[in-house]
Amino acid sequence: MADKCKHDHTALLGRVKGEMPGDELLTDLADLYKIFGDSTRIKIMFSLYEEEMCVCAISELLGMTQSAISHQLKVLKDAKLVANRREGKTIYYRLSDDHVKTIIAQGFEHLLEEDQ
Amino acid sequence: MADKCKHDHTALLGRVKGEMPGDELLTDLADLYKIFGDSTRIKIMFSLYEEEMCVCAISELLGMTQSAISHQLKVLKDAKLVANRREGKTIYYRLSDDHVKTIIAQGFEHLLEEDQ
DNA sequence: ATTTCATATGAACAGTTACTCATATGTTTA
DNA sequence: TAAACATATGAGTAACTGTTCATATGAAAT
Numbered sequence A, B: 001m002a003d004k005c006k007h008d009h010t011a012l013l014g015r016v017k018g019e020m021p022g023d024e025l026l027t028d029l030a031d032l033y034k035i036f037g038d039s040t041r042i043k044i045m046f047s048l049y050e051e052e053m054c055v056c057a058i059s060e061l062l063g064m065t066q067s068a069i070s071h072q073l074k075v076l077k078d079a080k081l082v083a084n085r086r087e088g089k090t091i092y093y094r095l096s097d098d099h100v101k102t103i104i105a106q107g108f109e110h111l112l113e114e115d116q
Numbered sequence C: 001a002t003t004t005c006a007t008a009t010g011a012a013c014a015g016t017t018a019c020t021c022a023t024a025t026g027t028t029t030a
Numbered sequence D: 001t002a003a004a005c006a007t008a009t010g011a012g013t014a015a016c017t018g019t020t021c022a023t024a025t026g027a028a029a030t
Helices: A009-017 A023-036 A041-045 A055-062 A066-078 A098-114 B010-019 B023-036 B039-047 B056-063 B066-078 B098-114
Strands: A083-087 A089-093 B082-087 B090-095
Touching: A009 B010, A009 B056, A023 A041, A023 B023, A023 B039, A041 A055, A041 A066, A041 A098, A041 B023, A055 A066, A055 A089, A055 B010, A066 A083, A089 A098, A098 B023, A098 B098, B023 B039, B023 B098, B039 B056, B039 B066, B039 B098, B056 B066, B056 B090, B066 B082, B066 B090, B090 B098
Parallel strands: none
Antiparallel strands: A083 A089, B082 B090
16 A cells, blocks of 8 residues: 655654554544534634524524534534533533633634734 | 524624634634544644654555655645655655644543543 | 424535546656 | 656545435424
């Protein structure tokens, strides 16, 4: 699978392989970032940054259908990035974790530094 | 586009809209995370965490074709997440920014906390 | 009980993406 | 100059993803 080249990488590869986390963990990490990698989901998470919101409020805020928002909320909930509570017919969503805020803030910092 | 509901969200939406960054910035943020959301690219970035590597070394380390790695390195370079230098026929890649490390580390923290 | 309202969900479709294969580019060595 | 080597890149393809549309679920009100 990996193409051959004439370099001798044995020492380097030994070192790097030792430091690398396992495949499974790296895949999990990629899957986590995949969820942040969609503007609709990012907007949903930003909407919930300060306070909880019901589905139709998010839908109205983002100008998207309730169905589209619900589908994405499911993705976010499966990843445990948001949680919800029911109050009658209405379901309120919130960020489930302060890490979500930290991750978003970190990405922002990167973006803003780049602009300089 | 957004479905109607009987709730009155005017106050809430006013507040949240004021706090939300612009659409363009949120899209840029999603695009940044999109790049982290692929296990091959994550593995490449981890490979470069401690020291620079040439393309064929990465290819050998990950057990993938040189072409596949080169394609992904281009994505990473276009996003300015990696940089490279030439030394004869060989091209060495490195992380272009300490932010890359911070972003990865942040995601890891989230994953590890979840496991508890 | 039936209707209304808020949300969830399955199927289908269009757009995107990551890899493979073949080939091109750029550098060194013979 | 030609051959060998390291890397880059375009086209093609299979798999994935986000939205829409239609419908289902679950709770409250009539």
